[in-house]
Amino acid sequence: MPIVAAKRGALPIKILHIADLHIGDRRYGRFDPVRSVNTRLDDQRLCLNSLADTALKERVRAVILAGDIYHSRTPTPAEEDVFAEFIARLSGANIEIFAITGNHERPSNPGRASPLTHIDTLRIPNFHLINEPSVATVIIDGEPFAVAAIPWPLRREIVAAGFAQEGETPSPVAWDAYIASLVRRLAAEVPPDAIAILTAHLWTVDVVTDSPFDPRGEPICRAETLARSPFSYIALGHIHKHRLSWPSPPVVYSGSIDRTDFSEARIAKGAVVVEIDRQTASWRFVETPARRFVDIEMNLEGFPQPAESAAIMARNYDLEGAILRITATQAKGDTPLDGRRLRPKLPEVFFLRIVRKIESGEREPFSARAFTPMGALEEYISRDKTLAPFKDRLMKLARSLSEEVRGK
Numbered sequence: 001m002p003i004v005a006a007k008r009g010a011l012p013i014k015i016l017h018i019a020d021l022h023i024g025d026r027r028y029g030r031f032d033p034v035r036s037v038n039t040r041l042d043d044q045r046l047c048l049n050s051l052a053d054t055a056l057k058e059r060v061r062a063v064i065l066a067g068d069i070y071h072s073r074t075p076t077p078a079e080e081d082v083f084a085e086f087i088a089r090l091s092g093a094n095i096e097i098f099a100i101t102g103n104h105e106r107p108s109n110p111g112r113a114s115p116l117t118h119i120d121t122l123r124i125p126n127f128h129l130i131n132e133p134s135v136a137t138v139i140i141d142g143e144p145f146a147v148a149a150i151p152w153p154l155r156r157e158i159v160a161a162g163f164a165q166e167g168e169t170p171s172p173v174a175w176d177a178y179i180a181s182l183v184r185r186l187a188a189e190v191p192p193d194a195i196a197i198l199t200a201h202l203w204t205v206d207v208v209t210d211s212p213f214d215p216r217g218e219p220i221c222r223a224e225t226l227a228r229s230p231f232s233y234i235a236l237g238h239i240h241k242h243r244l245s246w247p248s249p250p251v252v253y254s255g256s257i258d259r260t261d262f263s264e265a266r267i268a269k270g271a272v273v274v275e276i277d278r279q280t281a282s283w284r285f286v287e288t289p290a291r292r293f294v295d296i297e298m299n300l301e302g303f304p305q306p307a308e309s310a311a312i313m314a315r316n317y318d319l320e321g322a323i324l325r326i327t328a329t330q331a332k333g334d335t336p337l338d339g340r341r342l343r344p345k346l347p348e349v350f351f352l353r354i355v356r357k358i359e360s361g362e363r364e365p366f367s368a369r370a371f372t373p374m375g376a377l378e379e380y381i382s383r384d385k386t387l388a389p390f391k392d393r394l395m396k397l398a399r400s401l402s403e404e405v406r407g408k
């Protein structure tokens with residue numbers, strides 16, 4: 001009998017890594033009373049349609065959804081329909097879809113259904129929901145393809161695994177040790193000979209320490225903790241800026257599919273096309289038609305007609321379809337810059353937000369909208385009696401994290 005090699009499909013396999021879809025995020029949108037939806041849902045649909053186009057054009061065989069598919073645990077029917085339309089296109093093209101739950105949709109109560117549960121129950125062809133740390137394996141062109149998955153890790157899980165005590169805030173060191181144990185367990189569950197990737201929804205940093213990462217004790221690990229055999233690629237979600245966290249095997253955040261706040265104003269948005277075989281992966285970023293954010297600071301001190309002046313200054317920017325924030329410095333006693341006067345002068349703007357800074361040393365009443373994320377955090381810590389004594393240390397940690405998230 002001649003020995004005949006088993007027939008194998010062509011390697012590498014092409015996959016599309018998507019994360020942080022945040023369907024139903026209504027920030028910076030308007031309510032459309034006719035359809036009873038927030039207009040940002042159209043942005044989310046547009047980005048998902050372009051990603052389905054990419055999946056079909058690139059002939060990817062699998063799509064990884066690395067968590068935060070929905071912005072909330074209770075999406076509206078219109079929001080569910082946007083996701084259903086996306087899944088139907090992929091499933092109809094015989095693309096395997098692997099979805100894990102992120103912090104925005106994973107219920108902390110183990111008995112409670114997530115907004116993805118019913119899609120799993122419907123047994124849509126090729127759709128795989130992974131709601132607990134586990135490995136899902138399918139056959140693609142005769143090759144076993146394994147997805148090891150860590151949905152947003154929960155406090156009760158790290159306690160149950162013995163890496164933290166009930167009632168204590170787990171330190172980053174404890175989280176790193178727990179996640180390392182999960183990765184080892186999942187690596188051992190991958191069928192031998194499979195082409196394997198790991199997907200997870202969590203924070204990563206370069207170094208973990210015993211001091212608090214943030215007062216809520218959220219799941220975090222070193223990127224290196226995830227970068228291990230047999231995984232050729234690690235598809236992450238949670239951090240909204242696309243970034244490479246570890247070079248080999250690549251540990252990658254695809255980033256959110258659309259812009260979600262002003263810190264992302266100058267950042268490209270999209271997903272990652274990955275070509276993968278048993279040992280290696282090559283990847284490239286593909287952009288989505290994300291909504292533009294334009295952030296303008298202006299000094300309007302002493303201007304008698306601030307709305308008129310602001311409109312003239314804003315004309316120096318491309319405002320077509322933009323979510324625009326104007327941070328205006330004014331003197332005490334100046335006519336306040338009024339959004340209702342300015343808005344009609346900028347009809348091409350999608351959404352306008354005005355932040356006034358008063359140049360007098362006096363503070364405006366507390367409003368989270370008037371702050372940068374770091375400023376809001378500092379204000380929050382200052383106003384909390386238990387956190388205030390640790391302000392300098394917490395702010396230092398927050399700044400280094402923020403810089404890292406921005407890839408500095």
Ligand SMILES: [Mn+2]
Nearest residue numbers: 068102103238
């Ligand atoms: Mn998240």
